[in-house]
Amino acid sequence: MVRAAARDGVVSTRDAILRATLSVVGERGVGGLTNRRIVAEAGVSLGTLTYHFPSQTALLREAMLLFAEEETAKLAGLVAGYHEAGLSVAEAAVVVEHVIAELPFGTQELAPHELYLQAARDPGLREASERCFAAYDELAVTILRALDVPDAERLAGPVVALIAGLQLRRLATGATAVPAAEPLMMLLRGARGTG
The missing domain is CATH 1.10.357.10 (Tetracycline Repressor, domain 2)
Known part of the structure; x- marks a missing residue:
């Protein structure tokens, strides 16, 4: 899971968010992509997500x-x-x-x-x-x-x-x-x- 990789320092926070996005899009499609799902998958806060990606x-x-x-x-x-x-x-x-x-x-x-x-x-x-x-x-x-x-x-x-x-x-x-x-x-x- 992306969350574990981010905690272990294997990927940057930004990359963890991007990988989580790809994971959610793959599982649910673009229509199922929500900030809540991304942050849960990436193991980051909503503020961190919007800091790195404003849109x-x-x-x-x-x-x-x-x-x-x-x-x-x-x-x-x-x-x-x-x-x-x-x-x-x-x-x-x-x-x-x-x-x-x-x-x-x-x-x-x-x-x-x-x-x-x-x-x-x-x-x-x-x-x-x-x-x-x-x-x-x-x-x-x-x-x-x-x-x-x-x-x-x-x-x-x-x-x-x-x-x-x-x-x-x-x-x-x-x-x-x-x-x-x-x-x-x-x-x-x-x-x-x-x-």
Whole structure:
């Protein structure tokens, strides 16, 4: 629980609040996000919450950015490990499928999807949402370049959309695995014009 981590000094008060926000959003959605739930989860006072985040938009924006920063760092670490293995594009597609299957499966993974949907409703969150997707696109470009895929910049957005869509499908259907290698290869072959 976030509360214990905050007491042990593992995370700052601000980070504890952001992690609590992600936890509550994952469990209850943005509509279920209340200051009372956040402070109970983070183990902080209401005054502390409002000191760090004077508005819900500011809180959601920073929570979204924290998630994206940590997620891209984690994925970049995976990429670095596989890059040294000298994988082919087909082998990399299989690895992507495996990584998606190994991602945690629960309410925490719902939080970013909830936040992206909220960004569609709240223009104050759109910049943070754009930054999140820009980070994913940058990571995709890095991976595609490492695989010597031509037009990496042009393909990054569709690759990110495909993977995000597959993860959303997995979460929405409760499927333990969603095939990713074949759709990813279809996308890359289609971009190359090799059908």
